[in-house]
Amino acid sequence: MRDFDDLLAANRTFAESFELSGFDGIAHAGVAMVTCMDSRIDPLRMIGLAPGDAKILRNPGGRVTDQALVALVLGVNLLKVNRVLVIEHTSCAMAKSTEDELKDKLGQAAGEDASWMTLGAIVDQMATIRADVQRVRSHPLISEDVLVGGFLYDVETGLLQPVD
Secondary structure, eight states, rough: GGGHHHHHHHHHHHHTOOOTTTTTOOTTTTTEEEEEEOOTTTTHHHTEEEEEEEEEEEEGGOOOOOOHHHHHHHHHSSSOOEEEEEEEEETTTHHHHHHHHHHHHHHHHTSSTTTTTTOOOOSSSHHHHHHHHHHHTTHHHHHHHSEEEEEEEEETOOOEEOOO
């Protein structure tokens, strides 16, 4: 495990001041966020929250996938989530290439054929955000009382732009 020594050392430092022991797992601010796995995104800090406040779901492109939707249904019904943010971002690799281009890049990098995978390239970010928001709003296990909003995060300014 020597390859992870730096991370384990950082974890021991983190644990020295760990404050979430005994936490109930509820989203205390009532927030869930679906966003991209991009390293430039700091989900909690970008909306003024802290650990324990929100459920954060991350995947390539920040899409409301089937698994993200399951997590949102659980969050809304069991973990006190009453607001859902769907956030894509500028300069996203999933929106800069077509599905075939992404598969070609992946195949070249991995040295294996990737043509069989569905990667989820985003052709039109605004339309995709709107469609994913609608997917959440129309789910039969998510109440109409739950607020769902779509946003585009600017990785250069840190600002969220609402998408209607």
